[in-house]
Amino acid sequence: KAGVTQTPRYLIKTRGQQVTLSCSPISGHRSVSWYQQTPGQGLQFLFEYFSETQRNKGNFPGRFSGRQFSNSRSEMNVSTLELGDSALYLCASSWGDRDNSPLHFGNGTRLTVT
């Protein structure tokens, strides 16, 4: 069974640009969550999609957005990039509707903003 796939693995962008990250969940999983990981803040929750609807949202500005498609694949978009957006962005999938279903993580997309 294939794991969670995130693309691209690395990205370098300039301040003010926008970026789109992609996540393909484990087959059958309907929930996709996004996290931002930085050395200082640890893992910060961005949002979660379940069956194409945003179900949970973290405390990030509106520049951070996402969506989920009918095949459960998800994209995350960051507009007007700032230096502080440099981080590892992790996507995780789960069943989403079963008790104690853990998250399965991808290897992340490393975003560097210069």
Add this chain to the structure above:
Amino acid sequence: GDSVTQMEGPVTLSEEAFLTINCTYTATGYPSLFWYVQYPGEGLQLLLKATKADDKGSNKGFEATYRKETTSFHLEKGSVQVSDSAVYFCALRVEVWDKIIFGKGTRLHILP
């Protein structure tokens, strides 16, 4: 709000030493508790979980017991190996549809 607090790292131990990484939580309701591990260059992997008070999760020689009275879920291993060097995250989720909340992580270094 719900939160997880775990001990600051890095923790450095010699091979075959006993490991404890402390984790305490604050939550409304009765959360499920998790330990995840992150090896260099990879995403997080579930290490173990416990869903109710007094449950013990275990995997790969690691153990953690859900202690409701002390709101704790400390990770232990009797004899660590160099290959256990990684970052360990304690986490909780209150309801099936809730987000999972993570602690800040504890980096573990095992010396041969």
